[in-house]
Amino acid sequence: MATWKIVNWAKAFGQVEALRKLSFELKSNRIYGLVGPNGSGKSTFVKAITGLVKLDSGKLFRDDLELSITSPKQAWALGISAAHQDLSLVPNLSVKENLTLVAQHLASLRNTNSASLMQEFYDTLDALQFPAPVSSQVGHLSRREQQIVEIAKAVGSRPSLLLLDEPTSFLTERDIERLFELLNQMKQQTTIIFVSHRLREIFGICDEVIIMRDGQALGTFNLRDISLNEVVKIMSGGASIAWEPARTEIAPSRGSEIPYFFVEVETRKINKISVTIQKGEILGIAGLVGHGQSEFLKAIYGLIPSRKRIEINGKPLNIESPLQALRHGIVYISGTSSETTLPHRSIKENISLILNGLKSGFSLVNAAAEKQLALTMVNNLGIVCRSVDEPLRHLSGGNQQKCVLARALSADPKILLLDDPLKGIDTLTKAQFYKLIAEVAKNTAVVFYSSDVEELLPIASRVVVVFEGRIVGEFRGKEMTKENILAAALRGGNE
Amino acid sequence: MSEVRKQVLQILPGLLFLVLISLISGILMPRFVRLLPSSLLLAIPTAFLGFAETLVMISGEVDLSLAGSLVLINAISISAYTDYHINEFLFVAIPLVAGLIIGAIHGLLVAFGRLNSFLVTAGTSFAWSGLALVILRQPRGNVPLWFNEVFSIGRVLGVPLAALFIVIAALFWIFFSVSPLALKSYAVGSSPKATFSFGIDVNRIKFYAFVLNGFLAGIAGLIMTGIIGSGDPRLGGSSTVLAVLAALIGGATFAGGMGNGLGAFLAAIGLQFTRNLIAWVGVAHYHLDLFYGAALLVLIAGIAYLRRSREI
Numbered sequence: 048m049a050t051w052k053i054v055n056w057a058k059a060f061g062q063v064e065a066l067r068k069l070s071f072e073l074k075s076n077r078i079y080g081l082v083g084p085n086g087s088g089k090s091t092f093v094k095a096i097t098g099l100v101k102l103d104s105g106k107l108f109r110d111d112l113e114l115s116i117t118s119p120k121q122a123w124a125l126g127i128s129a130a131h132q133d134l135s136l137v138p139n140l141s142v143k144e145n146l147t148l149v150a151q152h153l154a155s156l157r158n159t160n161s162a163s164l165m166q167e168f169y170d171t172l173d174a175l176q177f178p179a180p181v182s183s184q185v186g187h188l189s190r191r192e193q194q195i196v197e198i199a200k201a202v203g204s205r206p207s208l209l210l211l212d213e214p215t216s217f218l219t220e221r222d223i224e225r226l227f228e229l230l231n232q233m234k235q236q237t238t239i240i241f242v243s244h245r246l247r248e249i250f251g252i253c254d255e256v257i258i259m260r261d262g263q264a265l266g267t268f269n270l271r272d273i274s275l276n277e278v279v280k281i282m283s284g285g286a287s288i289a290w291e292p293a294r295t296e297i298a299p300s301r302g303s304e305i306p307y308f309f310v311e312v313e314t315r316k317i318n319k320i321s322v323t324i325q326k327g328e329i330l331g332i333a334g335l336v337g338h339g340q341s342e343f344l345k346a347i348y349g350l351i352p353s354r355k356r357i358e359i360n361g362k363p364l365n366i367e368s369p370l371q372a373l374r375h376g377i378v379y380i381s382g383t384s385s386e387t388t389l390p391h392r393s394i395k396e397n398i399s400l401i402l403n404g405l406k407s408g409f410s411l412v413n414a415a416a417e418k419q420l421a422l423t424m425v426n427n428l429g430i431v432c433r434s435v436d437e438p439l440r441h442l443s444g445g446n447q448q449k450c451v452l453a454r455a456l457s458a459d460p461k462i463l464l465l466d467d468p469l470k471g472i473d474t475l476t477k478a479q480f481y482k483l484i485a486e487v488a489k490n491t492a493v494v495f496y497s498s499d500v501e502e503l504l505p506i507a508s509r510v511v512v513v514f515e516g517r518i519v520g521e522f523r524g525k526e527m528t529k530e531n532i533l534a535a536a537l538r539g540g541n542e
Numbered sequence: 543m544s545e546v547r548k549q550v551l552q553i554l555p556g557l558l559f560l561v562l563i564s565l566i567s568g569i570l571m572p573r574f575v576r577l578l579p580s581s582l583l584l585a586i587p588t589a590f591l592g593f594a595e596t597l598v599m600i601s602g603e604v605d606l607s608l609a610g611s612l613v614l615i616n617a618i619s620i621s622a623y624t625d626y627h628i629n630e631f632l633f634v635a636i637p638l639v640a641g642l643i644i645g646a647i648h649g650l651l652v653a654f655g656r657l658n659s660f661l662v663t664a665g666t667s668f669a670w671s672g673l674a675l676v677i678l679r680q681p682r683g684n685v686p687l688w689f690n691e692v693f694s695i696g697r698v699l700g701v702p703l704a705a706l707f708i709v710i711a712a713l714f715w716i717f718f719s720v721s722p723l724a725l726k727s728y729a730v731g732s733s734p735k736a737t738f739s740f741g742i743d744v745n746r747i748k749f750y751a752f753v754l755n756g757f758l759a760g761i762a763g764l765i766m767t768g769i770i771g772s773g774d775p776r777l778g779g780s781s782t783v784l785a786v787l788a789a790l791i792g793g794a795t796f797a798g799g800m801g802n803g804l805g806a807f808l809a810a811i812g813l814q815f816t817r818n819l820i821a822w823v824g825v826a827h828y829h830l831d832l833f834y835g836a837a838l839l840v841l842i843a844g845i846a847y848l849r850r851s852r853e854i
Contacts, residue, residue, distance in 0.1 A: 099739055120741035135739035139732035139799040140725070148729055151722055152741050182544055 049109045049207055050074050051238060056105030057262075058091055061444070065091040067262040069105070073208070078230060078239040080249035080270070083259030084282055084533075086499060089242050090132055092259075093212045097129045098122040124156050126207035130197045130214050132242075138186030142172075142196050145185055149200055164204070171203035172196070174229050175222065190217045202229060209233070212242045216337065227252045244335045246275050246537050258282055279537070283500075283529045305361035308462055308492045312346045314339075314353040318517040321356075324462075324492040329484065331507030332496040334536045339516040340496040344464045347494075348372045348379035359461060373405060376461030380451050382470035387451050390440035394432055395421035397439050397450050401458040424453035429479060445476035452480070456487060463487060465495045469502050481506050500532050512536050549719065549802075556792045556805030560812035567815055571822050579696055582704035585814035587612070587766040588781050592788030592810030593711060593803045594758035597718075599789050601751040602731035602798025603652055603659035607644075608759055608785050609778035610670030615640045615763030617674035620683035620773030630686035637764040638757060644670070645756015649749035667782065675775045683773040693768040707765065708807075715804040718754070727751055732799025784813050787838060790845060813838075 056069040066088045073079060083089050094100040096107070098119040107114045109125070116122050136145050146168040147161070154161035172181070177195050179188060185196060194217045201209060215223050230239055230252060240257075243249055249256055250270055258265045258281050265281055307328075311321035317339045324330050332340050346353035349368045357364045359375065366372045372379070378401070381387050389397055399417045406412075421435040428449045432442055439447055448468060455463060465484070469477050484493060485506060497503050503510055509523035512535040520535035522528075567574045574581075591608045598605045619636045622628045628636065648666065652659045684690070696703050718724050729737040730747045738744050766777065788810035794801030820833045 097739070118741070119739050120743070123741040131739070135736040137729045137733045137736045137799070140729055144725055144729075148725060148737070148740050148742065151725075156741075 049238070051208060052106075052108035052111075053092075053096075054106040054108065056092070056095060057103045058088075058095060058100060059103060064262055066095070066102075066105075069259070069262060069264055071257050071264045071267055073238050073240070075238055076234055077254045078234060078241055078252055079267070080253035080256035081240050081242040081259065082244070082246065082249060082256060082278065082282060084499065087259040088262040089259055090212055091262075093129050093131065093210050093240075093242060096122065096127060096208075096210065097131075099131075099135075120152075123153060123204070126205075127210070128201040128204045128206040128208075129210035130194075130201040130212060132212040132216075134193055134197050136185045136193060136197060136200070139184065141182050141184050142177075142179070142188075143181040145196065146181075146200060146203070149204065153204055167205060168199055168203035171199040171229070175199060175225050191219070191222070194218060195222065198226065202233065206237060208238050208240070210240045210242070213244065214241075215243060215245060215248060223248065244537060246278055249278075250275060279530060279533055283533050306358070307360060309356070309358040309361075310347055311356045312343055312353050313355065314342055314346055314351065316342050316516050317346070317353070318515070320513065320516070320518055322494075322511065322518075324494065326492055327489055328508045329488050329493040329495055329506055331503035331510035332494065332513060333500050333503055333510050333532050334513035336498050338513050338536075340513050341466050342516075343513070344379060344466045344494060344496055347462075348377060348464055350379070370404070373401060373458060376459065377464065378455040378458050378460040378462070379464040380455050380466065380468050382448070382467040388439055388447055391438055393436045394425070394430070394439055394442070394450055395435040398424055398435075398453045398457060401454050405458070420457055421453075424450075424457065428453050428483060445472045448472055449476070449480075452483065456483075460487075460491055463491055463493045465493065465497075467496055467498050469497060469499075477502065500529050500536075503532075504529060552793055552802035553805045553808070556788070556802070556807070556809035556812070559791055560808045560815070563812045563815045563819065567819050567822075570819065579702045579704055581815065581818060582811065583693075583696060583702075583707075583765075584769065585811040586704060586707045587762040587769070588784050588788070588814055589807045589810040590707075590711065590758050590762035590765070591781050591785035592792065592806040593715070594755040594762070595785040595789040596792055596794050596801040596803045596806040597727070597758070598659065598751050598755045599786075599794040599796070599798065600731050600801045601727045601748050602734065603748060603751065604786070604796065605648065605663045605752075605755055606660065606782055606786075607648070607663040607667035607670055608762075609780070609782040610667035610674075611641065611644050611756070611759045612763050612766060612781060613674040613775055613778045614644065614670040614677075615760055616767050616770075616777065617677040617773055617775060619763065619767050620685070621677050623685060624683035624773070630688070633686055633689065634764065637767065638760040641756040641758070641760020641763060642753060643756070644759065645753040646749075648756065649752030652752060653745040653748040671775070671778065678773045678775045681772060681774040681776070685767060685771050689768060690771050693771065710761075711807050712804060714758075715802075715807075718803065723747070723750055728799055730798075784810060787842070788813055791841075 051073040054070050056066050058066040069088065069092060081089055091100060095102050096116065098116045098121055101117060107116065114125060116125065122128070146165060150161040150164040150168065153164055169181070172195070175195050175198065177192065177199065179192050185193060188196070194214065198211065198214050201211065214226065218226065233239065241249065241253055253270055255267055255269050256273070256278060257267045258278065260282065306323040307326040308324045311319065313319045320339070320343050322330060332343070334340050342351060345351045346355060347357065347366070349366045349372045357366055364375050366375065366377070369379070389400070395417050398421045402420070403412055418435060424430065425432060425435060430446050430449045430453065432446065439450060442450070452468070469480060484495070487493065495503060495507060504527065507527070509521060510527055510532055511518045512520040512532055514536060522531055591612065595605055595608060615637045618640045619633065622636050623630070623633050648659070648663060651657050651662045692698055693703065698706060726737070726742055726747045729742070730744050734744050770777065788806045789801055791809035792802045792806030794806065816837055817834050820837065821830055825833050
């Protein structure tokens with residue numbers, strides 16, 4: 048039985064430090080919960096220990112023996128396996144073929160035959176009551192079934208260190224019970240790390256919990272000595288953003304008034320979300336990553352198919368595509384720059400993209416006006432660049448994101464949809480963003496989704512919390528605290 | 543059992559295409575059946591190229607140099623025999639070794655040099671045919687007498703050559719598809735990221751795919767040399783395009799992770815027959831490519847349409 052030691056792990060992606068001096072110890076025969084807010088570095092840790100991501104620095108010890116993991120192959124050889132949050136399965140191959148690939152590989156590492164390993168995989172699938180035939184193609188399975196295969200791939204390999212990254216997001220209650228039963232049996236031979244946002248599950252299965260924030264471990268706590276609320280408190284106790292503008296408090300509209308903006312959306316992932324927003328309001332949307340917040344905004348903008356009702360000033364609109372949305376003054380910004388920027392084109396072209404897109408196909412681009420617009424925006428938004436003819440990719444992430452905002456503002460929006468726009472942006476630039484958004488909001492309505500609650504608090508008029516595709520809580524005024532919002536997002540309700 | 547069923551289903555599109563073209567040809571061309579052994583033999587080199595193309599497309603890459611490789615292999619073989627008087631039985635090994643080396647060069651550049659296979663093979667396609675021209679300078683040279691005889695008779699030990707080559711292709715495909723390499727190739731082409739996470743060396747698998755691709759190009763080169771009985775730096779022509787098209791009919795996609803070598807092999811024969819058919823129905827020689835091109839476009843649109851309807 049081995050003990051594992053993680054010492055000073057560091058990893059940066061460009062400007063963003065995902066892990067900084069992460070250190071903790073794992074004893075044998077235990078199940079550890081690993082918790083932390085979005086972006087605290089949990090998934091990066093899982094990817095690093097399985098060799099998918101190379102560390103900048105840090106050491107790993109097993110029973111005081113130093114090990115190095117630079118590829119998935121080495122991780123498998125050391126008996127480390129993981130079920131990843133973003134699944135690592137080959138979609139074109141069948142369940143059986145996926146598991147065969149792992150079994151063949153493990154068999155050569157361990158000098159056993161792959162048939163007995165396949166049997167282990169099948170036994171694990173049976174224990175989890177995998178409902179589909181193993182000959183089915185992984186890409187055709189439901190997300191829940193894929194998740195079970197991903198878990199079986201890790202669990203069935205009989206690792207000495209097992210990591211499960213958000214394994215339960217798509218599982219049913221019964222699936223989770225079966226998984227927990229299996230983990231309790233495995234505990235005798237394996238050290239297990241269970242990464243989850245669902246604190247109740249952590250308290251249900253784990254012996255100890257490691258709390259992470261900003262790429263560091265804040266401590267390892269025995270779950271007998273700590274309450275759920277204390278865990279939430281430690282998780283959320285981070286430094287808050289320095290700039291605090293006055294929140295725009297808007298009284299809830301009285302029933303008779305026609306709302307400025309009303310929307311009701313239903314998609315495969317969204318149960319039915321409807322919100323009403325007044326002019327001048329900034330509606331914050333919170334919730335754990337992947338519960339339908341992004342889809343909600345994309346659906347309004349016509350990026351993904353949905354059933355929806357949209358009204359501006361009581362006038363119903365039919366929006367099937369982004370072009371129609373833009374014509375009605377609904378503008379969407381994503382924080383994933385690859386979705387919204389043309390990195391190799393110039394700053395000015397990126398800024399005037401919407402305006403040029405709305406022109407008829409036969410009109411010419413007015414180069415002078417394009418340049419003038421870009422210069423004005425660069426000035427107003429404080430975009431740091433040498434010239435507006437520079438390619439966008441030369442700018443820092445924060446400045447690129449400002450160009451995206453500039454593009455949205457140039458279209459004179461009535462409704463501004465912000466889809467996690469501040470992802471990976473430094474605090475100073477964030478503060479500048481708040482000022483701009485607060486300014487814009489005076490004449491529009493803003494819907495602002497952020498994966499980090501702290502980004503919403505300084506600016507949102509109120510915050511709704513989305514859980515599994517529906518709204519489970521709404522907070523305003525004094526109620527609008529990080530703890531209340533996180534609690535609702537984690538528990539799926541206000542109870 | 544399900545494996546066999548899967549194989550049959552995968553081969554079906556290529557097979558059906560060949561059967562369909564053969565039926566039409568059989569009805570329209572009175573001499574089709576009598577000429578079948580020789581027209582089959584003429585189509586075999588392209589068929590092996592379609593097979594070769596499929597192997598790299600499965601692993602998510604592409605080979606645009608097959609026509610160039612074919613010419614170079616032909617040139618090297620002829621030069622080895624005519625200029626350097628290599629042993630006439632070793633002669634058979636020359637194209638195969640040349641193909642392996644060409645494949646290994648592509649594999650090294652793509653897998654370990656991390657270069658885009660589209661660009662690498664577009665470049666080498668010119669380099670190979672240029673090299674062939676340097677070696678041969680003009681159509682010339684000859685092959686060992688026994689080799690020439692085998693191809694002019696079209697039979698070995700009473701077995702038609704075309705049938706023999708089809709059996710060789712089928713065996714090669716069967717051996718490949720039961721080997722662990724096949725599964726890994728499909729995995730690499732379908733999701734390199736996931737395959738990497740399984741602990742599999744993605745680059746090595748791509749390298750092997752190119753080496754096998756080169757070996758099959760070597761077989762195509764050997765047969766082509768047998769058919770023309772000499773060296774010709776101008777052959778090759780549109781065979782790269784036909785190989786890619788055959789691979790597509792055989793189920794491959796540019797996205798990788800799909801494809802069936804035997805299906806592509808049969809489809810390539812069908813593509814050659816289509817050309818014969820168009821020539822037969824009386825299209826003037828200088829109109830042939832125009833009509834052939836139009837037929838191929840219709841075919842491509844047909845494949846795209848079928849695939850889209852299957853996805854929905």
